[in-house]
Amino acid sequence: MKNISFNKSNRLGYYLMMFVLFTLAACQSGVELPKGDADNGGLTLPGGFEAVVVADSIGRARHLTVRDNGDIYVKLRVANEEGQGIVALRDTDNDGKADIVNVFGDYPENGSYGTGMEIYNGYFYFSTAGDVFRIKIDPEKLVPEGEAELILRDDYKNAEHGFEHIAKPLAFDNEGNMYVPFGSPGDVCQEFNRRPGMAGMFPCPQLEWHGGIWRFDANKLNQTQKDGYRYATGIRSVVAMDWNDKENSLYVVQHGRDNLYRTWPDLYSRWESAVLPSEEFFKVEDGTNGGWPYYYYDHIRDKKLLNPEYGGDKELATGVDSIAMPLMGFPGHYAPNDLFFYTGDQFPERYKDGAFVAFHGSTIRGPYPQAGYFVGFVPFEDGKPSGPWEVFADGFAQLDTIVNTGDAAARPMGISMGPDGSLYVTESVKGKIWRIMYPGDKEDFTADALAELEERKKTRTNIKKPSEEEDNLEKGMLEIGEQTYNVYCATCHQSNGLGDGTRFPTLSQTKWVRGNKKELIKVLLEGLEGQIDVKGVSYNGIMPAHSFLSDAQIAGVLTYIRKSFGNNSSSISAIEVGNVRKEIE
Template identity: 70%
Template sequence: MPLDLKVLKRLLENYFTLILIVPILFIFFSCNQQKKLPPADEGNGGLFLPDGFEALVVVDSIGRARHMAVCETGDIYVKLRVPDQEGRGLVALRDSDNDGKADVKEYFGGYPDTGNYGTAMRIYNGYLYFSTAGEVYRYKMDPKNLLPIGEPELIVVDDYKNAKYGYEHIAKPIAFDQNGNMYVSFGSPGDICQEFNRRPGTPGMEPCPQLEWHAGIWKFDANKLNQTQEMGQRYATGIRSVVAMDWNKEENELYVVQHGRDDLNKSWPQYFSPWQSAILPSEEFFMVKEGTDGGWPYYYYDHIEGKKKLNPEYGGDGKIQGDAHLVEQPLIAFPGHFAPNDLHFYRGDQFPERYKNGAFVAFHGSTIRGPYPQGGYFVAFVPFDNGKPSGPWEVFADGFAGLDTIVNTGDALARPMGIAMGPDGSLYVSESVKGKIWRIMYKGKKSDFGDASLLKLEERKKTRTNIKDPDEILDNVEIEMVETGEKIYNLYCSTCHQRDGKGDGNRFPPIAESKTVNGRNKALIELILKGMEGPVTIQGLDYNGVMPAHDFLSNAEISSLLTYIRKNFGNDAQSISALEVGKVREELVTK
């Protein structure tokens, strides 16, 4: 029976349609089919996240991790603060079985001047760039193998050890634009540009000579070897100390978050209370263009009043603004001493749309907020639109520290440090205490994500002592400790050391203005736990008495006692927490 021509034509049309459509559908589904995300850890590895987000610990205890980078294959490269015993300061990590956990760890990278403050780790144009305290290096990446090829190339060197004004803020964060340029921060050599650094109540140098080679951002050729600072271009100035820096590809501009100055109350108690000194000056988030002047050392920012003010070293009193309107104002500001240590503009597609092109900031955590709880120790998010924040900053990930109130920095179990994005849009966060890395993933329905998904984190922003501005009375952690410590001192210590802390001048030494009392925490705790016997010379006088061990006191009692004597008798040192006492006690038991 002959085939109807119309039927034949229809069959041929359908055949060719299938030939065309099927490959297109195959390509579409292949490109848009997201690789299955690994299961999260129970309790998200200790993190508190917005609804729909989950986390797992990729690796733990690799060493004190600083910044990191994730390549297109998902391999992770980490810069360590302290090299391993063989002098290797870099770590490469691979998840070979796709369970989300790094099962391959390779240490590499022996190089001179490793330095505690080297921090950078970025991948750019097929090279792995990293920094020490004084250099920026790069390795050629090997697309077939985990470890890079050959020896590192020196890109930039900083002769910081011979700097005229000393050196403090020598971290070397780096960022790259889209034209082959590399940006490097050169921090201020001291706190506030004084002739004698950190001497309370003394004026700053004017004009500040340190600005010539410090407290700014320099631009270099990213591909040129053996450059010195003099060979670069000073791109921006008046930026005290930067560790958090990223190039925003959407806006094609450089952004940084600055560490503010220290010790307003200690240096100028007539103008600033301990409470003000705990939360000021603000950490400033800048968009940095060529020629930007952030205002250091002359000005600081007060986020409570939303004003830039004149520093007291230059005639300020906590109110005067002077010519602060002539320098760069921050896009947004965070409470003081949060320690912003990395910045990342999110360009992935895994997270809900509100995160696209917004900024994540890792707050490493404060050290000088006493007598109030230490602040920071979380990751914040700043929504962006057209290159500027489109709303207030949010808490994105908290729980790193592992405790409710952080009395001293050393109490925190983890301190978030570096941020990087994986090829699938997952966000990685490193921490610097032991070297743990989290992978944060979104597994919810994107269309369901909204303001309600942030409520739990918004509540933490208002209530957690490491995030909220402290109450001047209720959050003063030392008030109760000092009161309790005074009672313990009078009961167990005053008979020998006397009520005024000056000792008896014969058998028992003074603790007033004592180097031991104001010295290292661990040594002082051990002295209380172990006691002391035998001759000792204090302030030029010889003593030969016996101080019995006071290990019968609880950790909290010893903490209160030591905090009391450190805040009295002419002494001036930070408080000591019960957690810290507990750690030392455990070490003594296991010896």
């Protein structure tokens, strides 16, 4: 080896070079990242990842974006009384916790479900259900002082068919264009929305103004839908959307249709209705036709099939060659509500250019456990998935079996990335924000780090494909409920639930039974005295409190009542009973 001698000058250069290399290595290894919470904020993550809760209970958070200085901006579901619906957060001491939290934004709240929150060309762009606004970023201040400018107003074309699926996520390309979905005003383009057994309209008139994605000039003020260009059609409902710069293309994850069993009970089982149809992951190009309302995707069979409203029988696929196939199908009703392609350098290499999806969680999977409520990941290569989807972050709900949506402590909603490559996730129940980091050496990351989450994918009831028999929650609950009913209720209300018509009222198809769950729970916990009217008949007796029953027994008997005697209402969980019991106490 050649000997090298150092004089004072080149020694100084050497030390300077080593300092620079050490500093770069420290940054790349994550030394300057804040320490994660001991429990990762309740999340289960791949091995080597950490999470810190940036803020909690800021309000029902929807989507978010992060500035290049690390400031965070979150769009709330609804604005406050002052018309402000954006939360700005700053961490001044780099401990991962926001110590400055401000609410701002002066704009008319045109409908709830504010969704879009993006930074583009020096502006914050954000949306309500009916409008898209922008506010000029002030590079010197956390909260901008400029007024909100109206970019787009939804004039609700085809309004006679309803106002479903009107959330407005936003995406921007590199040529000054803004992309906005206009979701379907109903489920499957029927004359009377969600009518059991009714055929769909053909051709579907709603596709002229809905069920697709429109492209607009991102810099033009006061546009309406007619000023845009219909970029894609046949896409029912999109909340998860992102522009992939590497592919220079738009990607979306669509919410699939609802109610296969309720509208076609002779064709679909309750299990099929719980797991189907798929949430479809599309690459969207100019002219893409996703197939709504005529088709749905079955990820289990990897087939696109005709909807029953258009003659489908679970086998027919007439004309399917004329529509786009999804890149991937996720299980039904996971509710994909954000999509983000990771471009940072902090995470291990396998995550580079891959897609993170926030699954907000189902509401209509009963009698099977509600599903979703986690952040998934799809590895990408050459613009398409290079492997099956994975679970990246779970534990938001803080329980495994979710009987009703309201049982979940948190529902992941928005995803964004910080300037250092950290991933930020919001949730919509109380408004918590997590910062997910990888502080270690990326070269140490192996497939073993995914083992725990792979196991959760197979076993957790909010993720796995449910067993048709074993995971039917009503099976055991109804048995317990029927037993409890026969012991404590049947004497008065009779075994058929119809009462005696004089002293004890019927339980069949009444607002008392099928209405507000909280009030019904209170009736069992507190009892009932005084005159009440049930289906036009007055009763003036005393129902004793049944607070001596356990939460599980009350949940069971009320679920049994709400599913029997001509009723067909949603289940009641022990968690809901426990919450009401705590309020009363």
